Amino acid sequence: MTDSKFDTSNSILNYDATYYETNFSSTTINNGYIPLSLGYAIKNNKFVSLSNMKVVIKIPATAEIVSQTLTVDGELCTDYTENQGVITIPVTKRTGKIRLSVRPTDATSMRSYAKFNFTKNGVADSEVIGVINDEIPVLSLEANEITDSKDIVFKGVSSTAEDIKIYLDDEYKTSVVANKAGNYKGAVEIKAPSENKRYMLKAISENSSGERIEATTEIKYQKNAAVLTDFKMYYRNECYDLNADGARPNVTFVPGNQFTFETKFSNPQEIDNVHIVSERNNIKQRMKAIWDAKSNSFIAAGFFDNGNKNYVPGELSVEYQEKKKTSPIKVGDIVDVTSEEYTKPLSGLIKNSDVNVITNNSNVYEAELNLSDPDKGLNNVKLKLNVEKINTAARSIIGDALSGYETIKKYVQEDENGRPYILTIGSSPGKMIIFADDVLNNKTIKYVIEELTGDGFETVNKYLTGIGIAADTISAWYEYGDIQNQIEKSNMTIGEKQEATRKNKELRDDKIKFSVLVAGLTYVGTMALGPAGLGLGLLVGAIGMTSDFFWDARMAGILSGGRSRLNIQWAIDxxxxxxxxxxxxxxxxxxxxxxxxxxxxxxxxxxxxxxxxxxxxxxxxxxxxxxxxxxxxxxxxxxxxxxxxxxxxxxxxxxxxxxxxxxxMVSKIKPVVESAAVFDDHAQITFSQYMDPNTVTAITIKDPKGKNVPYTLEYDENQKNMDGKVFAKSYKLKFGMLYSVDKDGAYQIVVNNAVKNYAGNAIDACSLSKKYEKERSLVLPQKATVIYGGTSECSVELINAVGTETFECVTGLNDIAQVGSVSKINESGSAEITLIGNMIGETNLTISVPGTNLKATLPIEVKMSEESIDQLPAIEDLKVTLKAKDTALLEWSKDETFAGYEVYRAAAEQGTYNQIDSTKAPSYQDQPAKSGTYYYKVRGYKIADGKKLYGGYSGIAGTSVTIEQPQPPENSVTPTKPAKGNQTISGADTFTKAYGSKPFTLNAAASGGGQLSYQSSNPKIATVSSTGKVTIKNTGKVQITITAAATANYNAAAKTVTITVNPKKAAGLKAKAGKKRMTVSWKKDTKASGYQITYAQNKKFKKGKKNVIISKNKTTKKTIKKLKAKKTYYVKVRAYKKAGSQKLYGAYSGAKKVKVK
Incomplete structure (x- = not known):
């Protein structure tokens, strides 16, 4: 377990694949054991330098290993050692999974850590794998903290089978009994509820020894409160209702799959800052939910920890903020305790307290805040702060000092002046330790904070929370530090221990205490700046980052929907x-x-x-x-x-x-042949089931003359059953190297009943007549993106389509996205699939071609809003030339707007373009694997708030590349007749012209002297004469095919030249200033599809540059609003023509200068 802010670039372990978790539930507790799961992964470039590798697991002294449960990679481990709760397991592999179960002998808590020990370059070292810090439920009670109903629904966990008595404000209401899983639930009624009144709900039970166990929770009644009504999770193509009563869902966790949550509330206008929260090991991870007016819900999508896709969620809940007028506190802020916002609810408690400075010199500062007030029953209630400067050479004491602390976090934090510090934080009951390592100035500062303690704590709590609703103005939410170890060491009875534990855990008991703590730190720490050399903001910021050890200031005023809390059974295994x-x-x-x-x-x-x-x-x-x-x-x-x-x-x-x-499982249905085909160098056969390759060799192939065709069998050897035996569904029957396929006659593929499936069941004998065909393949984009609530078209291409095929398309989860329509496959083999975005999240689209073995899966992402494509410029002046006969050189105009560029390639101009690479330079060299004509386009991107924002695509440009074929082996048969040579056609591969340009000549020539002929793919755009003279007719794209006739010594050759005809330069631009707006007009271009207006705040169109797209060519006037008053803007316009899915842009008009009123 590692914090996402901790730099792991130099670590030995790959923390994206390293974890230490527990599947914790009341069922496992009733069984008497807790399963632990550990996974480690060493970085590839670090593994070879390591030796003496061991995984070390520390379990509590109050736990023991369950016999025969320790396994490494699924095998029972016998060579481990155990000494006083320290389990040492030698490992040799780069990655591994370790499983074991422990039996707690004291039902209170499960605190454990795991680390990876190793030797590198003769030096012993270690890295933390993870920490577990869970509490074993004995008696818990949950309900919505705020309700708009007189009926209060509650639930909880109990380790006893006895009756659980429920009280409301100390009045007995009902009794319930926990089920065998230890869970109970019920409801009570508030008679004549009062607005804004807080009611105390209490659960009491007795264990077998007659000792009393108690749990409490507080509910506030508010008539128009926001109450959670729906809570759904979408994960791995399944939908789970998390707010439903009944059985808990059991969900298999798979790393790398994002979550989507949908929540609905009554009176949603009363709340904001909604988060989905996962709590594991007493640490919370949050996903922010965004309000969606279309569905009247808050939606969150993504990961709980973006730095660790292996994070297994724990107990899920919904946290939200009641809308208030108080000022938010930011991590690192120094709280102004003199402001009325804080002094009023604190009732002078801090202002009237005493600060006792114990030590104050260049190396040590120690002070104590005394809140004691005998008149109020506050005896010996103090907060202590100790700041100590450590000599750099003595940093080794950090490890020793942290050894007594349960929770450890490490990350990089900047102080108020931007200086970086490596913060190492540990906590123990009643105390917190922070080491701040100043890497620039080579010094280390140790902070030790002792929490508010004293025999008058209950009085403090009562005194502070007694101010009632006024306390809500601070919107405080503070998870009090775990003091379980001190409780267990005391002489209290079990019931008293449980009562003390629950009181310390209940959040509402500590709502104001954190304000006292932070304000107290500010109060006593003002003098600490000198010796420490560190701003107090760093200290408070560090506290704020320790995941609910102190106040999480960003979530001030959080309320928790009690019924929304759900401990899903996440099946790690x-x-x-x-x-x-x-x-x-x-x-x-x-x-x-x-x-x-x-x-x-x-x-x-x-x-x-x-x-x-x-x-x-x-x-x-x-x-x-x-x-x-x-x-x-x-x-x-x-x-x-x-x-x-x-x-x-x-x-x-x-x-x-x-x-x-x-x-x-074994199918009752006999296997059949799903598809078969004959291609250039092999035949392909696909079955409905996985078949035994040892029996598939019984297939025979006969050519059109009835002769057997020899072949070798090729198939995927990675598909195996549990016993390691290989089976395959699709087989390639590879012809010999010198075999030439008959492209006219029919082949017979004979399958006899000796061919059997994985279970030994035979296929019915059959004979399939197949003629030669070109091998088909599916070309898909990398990912389909759909706007939530909208539609998106996805282009899929079938290479070598024969014209009779269809696409079958289905999504993994229609709740996320569904197929709206699928067009017919056109002459070029492409079809458009319309996708509908129903919910933010991820799913997939499965595309298959019936009658073939072709099937592919396309990831789908549904987003809340479209990325700002039109707000960033398109790449201009893309040129593609041959740097060498096998290398295409792409060049384009550099644009300072972008951080980098993405390069896309297709085998056909109107085909599917797949990203092949990214680059930061305005050029790129591509070497395709096969000879052919290739087409390219480029788009730029920049990074904003951690996201990529894209500009528009460039125009399309193409060229032909030639890949040298491998020479035949020396012992191959030499043809008796000399082979003809291959001739090439010289000349440019692409031309870009503007409409209205004069006719031009292609200037092509054949290297072998073959006579040239020319043909235009679309004479409506451009015509070509017998001598290669091209005349522009319209805007758009056209291909000119140049053919060189065969000669006595050379084969025929062909080349395709792509001509792009852009709209002519825009003319007649006028711009008129208005109040915070300007009106732009221009001359209509009858050959264009639309226009693009570009405006900015400087002549170079760099500052505040924005684009406006006009989709109709008849629109020649546009008013641009929401401009800044008294500012000068520059504006220009250009026309564009749609060519398939691309836009061909003409030249910009001259720019106009406008000063907005």
């Missing part, structure tokens, strides 16, 4: 998956049912999962996975799906956790 034939061929919608018996002699029963807030049977997800969190016993799983043989797992004991119950 699912119970298993279901597949057919090979493990990658997963089966979805399989009904999986768990059966249970206590021991070998017990009767088998279907497990009642509802008692554990789970579901049985389950239906497998898209990737065939399923997962339960089951109690101790013997377990068997039944697998059912129509068309498949019903299958059972073996009986499996729990514990240990069973996470590799992967089952292969």
């Amino acid at each position: 699912p119970s298993g998956y279901v597949y057919e034939g090979v493990t990658d061929n997963r089966i979805r919608d399989v009904k999986v049912t768990a059966y249970y018996k206590e021991n070998e002699k017990s009767n088998t029963i279907k497990w009642d999962a509802s008692e554990y807030d789970q579901i049985n049977p389950l239906i497998t997800a898209e990737d065939g996975t399923y997962a339960w969190d089951v109690p101790e016993g013997l377990w068997q799983v039944k697998y059912e799906k129509e068309g498949y043989q019903t299958t059972y797992s073996e009986w499996l004991p729990v514990p240990p956790p069973q996470t590799e119950v992967n089952i292969g």
Whole structure:
């Protein structure tokens, strides 16, 4: 676990693939064990220099390893050592996964860390893998903190099976009993609720020893409050209702897949700053939700930790801010405790306190804030701050000083003057330690802060929160530091310990305390600036960054929707998956049912999962996975799906956790040939099921004359079943090197019943008659982007289409995006697919061609708003020439607007353009893998707020490249007749002209002396004479095909020249100033599709440059509004012509200067 601000560029571990987590639930606690999951990944360039590698896991002294549960990469580990809770596991691989279970002997908390030890260049070192800091639920109580209803719905977790009594403001209301999973829920009624009144809800139970356990929560009644009504999660093509009562969803976590959350509230106008929160290890990660008026909901999409796509979410909740008029606090700000906003609710507590400076010299500053006031019952209530300068040579004490602290974070923070510091932070009950390492000035400062303590704390809390609603003006939300260790060391009874623990954890008990703490730090720390040499803003900023140890100032005034809190069962390692034939061929919608018996002699029963807030049977997800969190016993799983043989797992004991119950199912349907074809150098055959390659060799191919065609079998050898046996679905029957395919007659592909599938089931014999055809392939863009609530067209190309094909298209989750329409495949093999964006998020589009083995998947991203493409200029003056016969040189005009450029290429001018590279230079050299004519376009980008903003595409330019063919081997057959040479056609590959240009000559010549002929693809745009003279007729793009006839010594040759005819230069520009606006007009261009107006605040059109697109050529006047008064603007205009999906721009008019009124 690492903070996203910590620079890991020099680390040994790849933290994007390194984690240490626990699947924590009440079921595992009732079972008596907690499963731990660890993954590590060493960077490729670091691995070879390492030796003596070990993974070290520290478990609490109050826990022990469950026997036979420690595995490394799925294999039981026996060569580990354990000494006083330190488990050392030797490892040799660059990556690995370690699993184990521990049994807590004291049901309070689970604190553990893991690190990676190694030796590099003879020096021993280590890096932290992760930290776990979870609490074991004993009795908890949750409800909405604010309600607009007199009915209060509550829920919680209890480790006892006894009645749980519920009280409202100390009045008994009802009793509930927890289910076998330890969860309980219910509802109570507020009689005659009062506006803005706070009600105390309390749960009380007794353990087997008769000791009392108590949990409380506070609810505020507000008639027009915003209350969460809907909470949905979209993940990996599934939709989960997180606000529904009943069983918790069990979700398989896969790194790199983003989340989408949709939340709805009653009275949403009363709130803002909505966040989806994941809490794991007592650390919160947040995703900001954006208001969407179309759906009347707040939507969040992305990752909880953008720096760690392996982050497994914990308990999910919705946090939001009640709209208030108070000023926000920013991390690093020094709080002005003299302002009324803070002094009023603090009621003079700080202003009237004493500061005792204990030490103040060049190296040490120590001060104490005394809040004691016997008249108010505040005895010995103090806050202490110690600042110490450490000699650089003594930095080794940092590790020793941190050894007693449970939570460690490390990252880079800047002070008020922008100087960087490496901050290392640790915390222990009642105390916090911060080391600030000044890397520029080579010094280290140690801060030690002791929290507010004293025997009068309960009085402090009562005194401060007793001001009631006035306390809300601070909008405070503070998670009080965990003092569990001190509680457990005390002589209190179990019930008293639980009560003390819950009181320290309840957020509402500490709403004002943080204000006291920060204000107190400011108050006592003003004199600390001298010896420390650091601004107090750095200290407060560091505190603010420690993930809820102190105030998270950005979330001031957070309220938590109690019913929204959901501890999803994230299956880091699912119970298993279901597949057919090979493990990658997963089966979805399989009904999986768990059966249970206590021991070998017990009767088998279907497990009642509802008692554990789970579901049985389950239906497998898209990737065939399923997962339960089951109690101790013997377990068997039944697998059912129509068309498949019903299958059972073996009986499996729990514990240990069973996470590799992967089952292969067998289809009842016989395999058939899905498609077959004959191409230039091979035949291709694809089956409906995965087949045994040892039997596929029984296929014979006969040529049009009835002779057998020898072949070698090629297939994907990476597809295997659980036993490691290879099966394949599609096979290539490769002809010999010297074999020449008959392109006129029909081949017979004979499949006999010796060909069998993965289960040994034979195919029905058949004979397929196939004529030669060109090999087809699908060309897709890298990703399709759709605007939420809108539509987008995606172009897909079928290379070598014969004209009878169709595309079948389906999205993974229609809730995110769906297919609106699919056009017919045109003459060039392209089709347009219309996508509809239904919800922000990610899904995929699967495209297949019936009757072939062609299938491809296209990622889809649905965004809230379109990127500012039209706000940035298009690339101009793209030229493509041959630098060498196999290398295309692209050059274009440099634009300082952009940070870099993306280069796109297509094999046909109107084909699909795929990104091939990016560059920061205004030029690029491309060497395609095959000879041919290629077309290019370029667009620029800049980075703003961490996002790429793109400009418009350049025009299209192309050229032909020639790749030398490999020479035949020496022992190949030499033709008896000398081969003809290949001639080339010289001359430019592209021309760009403006409409109205004079006729021009192509100046082509054949190297072999072949006679040239010319043909235009569209005479309406340009015609060409028999001598190669081109006459412009209209705007647009046209290809001129030049053919050189064969001669006695040379083969015929052909070349395509692309001519781009842009609109003529715009004319007649006029600009008139108005109040914060200007009106622009120009002369109509009948050959254009539309116009682009460009305006800026300087002559070079660099400052504040913006573009306006006019989509109709008959519009010749536009008023541009929202300009700055009294400012001078420069404006120009140009026409454009649509050519397919591209815009061809003409030259700009002269610029006009306008001073806005």
